[in-house]
Amino acid sequence: MREPNVISFTSLMAGFIKVGRPKSALLIFCKMLESWVLPNAFTFATVVNACSMLADLRTGQKIHSHVEMFGVQCNLVVCSSLIDMYGKCNNVDDARRVFDGMDYRNVVSWTSMITAYGQNALGECALQLFREFNGLPLSSPNHFMLASVINACASLGRLVSGKVAHAAVIRRGHESNDVVASALVDMYAKCGCIGYSDKVFRRIPDPSVIPYTSMIVGAAKYGLGKFSLDIFKEMLDRRIKPNDVTFVGVLHACSHSGLVDDGLEYLHSMHKKHGVVPDTKHYTCVVDMLGRTGRLDEAHQLAKSIQVEPDQGALLWGTLLSASRLYGRVDIAVEASKWLIESNQQVAAAYVTMSNTYAMAGKWENVHSIRYEMKHYGVYKEPGCSWVEIRDSAYVFYAGDVSLCARGSEVASLLRELERRMKERGYVGGSRGLVSIDVEEEAKEEIVGLHSERLALAFGLISIPKGVTIRVMKNLRMCRDCHEAFKLISEIVERDFVVRDVNRFHHFENGSCTCRDFW
DNA sequence: GTAGGGTTAG
Structure with a gap:
């Protein structure tokens, strides 16, 4: 083209991005400016996307x-791409x-912001923003947003919120969406319900490598090494090509099951x-497995x-250091910690x-000198912790004395x-043993213990066999869609629950369904 | 010609 215009330049950039060459797109952008062709909102949305990638x-x-100089800072698409770019960076x-500065937002801009929180370990903020979105008149989350929200629930271990999001997925018919289903498989596994992961996974009509990988990783982390490897074999039988992450899961499974x-x-x-x-992350798994x-x-x-490189090796040498501590190998521990420091x-x-x-080796003088060194250099270790959410209360556990x-x-x-x-069951004490837990048994306990009022509130009239009944919320309004969703969710993950009075859902008073209130 | 989602080792 003798005189390419703004559209031809932007098209070319978009093409480079599509084939995964964002750097080339940026070069085209420079060329465009040199040729005195003025960029517009389309151009900026594209070029910002290159920076995200x-x-x-x-x-x-x-x-x-x-963007500010060219006066397109009010453009909806440009803003969404900027939110995404800052999030990814x-x-x-x-x-x-950027989000706060927008005059007008749509579901994409909200999703970009929710995702930005989720991808930066701020799941709580993501869920808060999602609640705000649901409070808007006429707003409705789509499958993009739900995938992000489920991801946030997974990172926080929020089983109840995750289930409510699952109901929304079913209600809106996104169940067979590969991405959403992967997120659900992952969420249930991270919330300690691998059985539910399996059920969701088995309903995916034609799972790709990612849902397979989510399932393999989930099972591996659960200590179900053989189960995880069986799924891997099934995947190969179906001629689905594993990727690098799949092998992280496979090696993790082997490592944690001996x-x-x-x-x-x-x-x-x-x-x-x-x-x-194989790259560093695979070798790290193997170092862990041997260690x-x-x-x-x-x-x-x-x-x-x-x-x-230093940032890649942190996990590798950290893994070796942990294993050395486990077996009291001071010699290797010294080398590994030296590398890290x-x-x-x-x-x-x-x-x-x-x-x-x-x-562990009884070398107390060395212990004191390290502690002294830490004080001297002002090194402070934030204690690691884990937590579980039960009925809207988080219980936090730090290493050491649980009685605190x-x-x-x-x-x-x-x-x-x-x-x-x-x-x-033959477990030999000490920290070197491998523990495996009977999942079904644990899952049942979880249902009774964790399946609190929130779900009962949302769906009502649920009874559990063995004579345990969850409190029934009276005057609950539920639309036919919600009710259908509930029946389906019961089949998938709640086979132990029984809907006692179906007919009461078929009418709802004074207009709209109350499902929106339960986020 | 433009924006958003899922799996990753100690």
Whole structure:
């Protein structure tokens, strides 16, 4: 073209983005400016998208300033792409600034902001914003938004909110959407309900690699190594090509179920059989797998043989350090913690683990000197914690004395009981054992314990066998759609629940359904 | 000619 115009330039940029070449798109943008062709809103939405793909904050900011200069800062699409770009560049505050500055928003801009929160470990903010969205008149979440919301529920372990989102998915007919279904599989697994993950997974008509991978990873994290590998084999039988993440799941499964030889075989077959070249994250799994079973020298050799950048190696050497502590290998622990500290990666954790390794070996002088060094350099380790949400209250657990947390004495006695049962099943004490839990049994307890008033409120009239009945909310209005959704959700994940009085749902008073109020 | 969603190791 002798004189390409703004549309031809933008089309070309969009084309490069489509084939995964965002850098080329940026070069075209520069060429466009050099040719004195003025960019418009279409151009900026495209070029901002290129920055998102590259997670290039500095270029993104420059483009943002151009957006202001060219006066397209009020454009809806441009703003949504800016929110997305700031989110992907881990700059949530600027994403929010753009969002707040918008005169008019649509479901895409809301989704971009919710996703930005979710992708930056701010699940709580994501859910809060989702609630605000639902409070707007005439608003309705679509499958993009629901996928993000389910993801936020997963990261927070919010089972009840996740189930309500699931009901919304069913109500709106997004159940067979591959992306949404993957998010649900992942959410249920992360919320401790692998059985539900399986049920959702089995309803996907033609699952792609990602739902398969979600299921493999979920089962692996649950300690169901063999189950996880069975799904992997099924996937191969169906000629679905595994990707790098699938192999992380497979190796994780082997590692956490003591299947070391299988794991090594999978590592070696990855490239040859499946064309996936192992990278640092796979070697980290294998180092963990060897380390967990006490094959520290092999793990050490493997870690040393891999050339890594500091940020990539943090997990690799951190893994080796943990395994060294587990088996009291001061020699390897010293090398691993030295690597971490010198690379300025996870310094506080490295100090603490090293100190614990010395303590385990009874080398108290070294323990004191490390603690002194930490004080001297002002290194502080934020304690790690885990939590579980029961009836809208979060119970937080820190490592160490469980009796200090809320209802700690009950927790401690439950732990003693679990230990007793584990010993009955042949578990050998100490931190080196592998624990596997009977999922079905646990899931049932969870249903009774966690399935609190929220779901009963939303769906009403539910009774559980064994004589336990959840409180019934009177005058609940529920539209036919919600009711259908509820029946379906019962079939999928709540087979133990029985709807007692179906007919009462078929009329609802004074107009609209109350489902909106239950977010 | 333009914007949004899912799986990742210690």
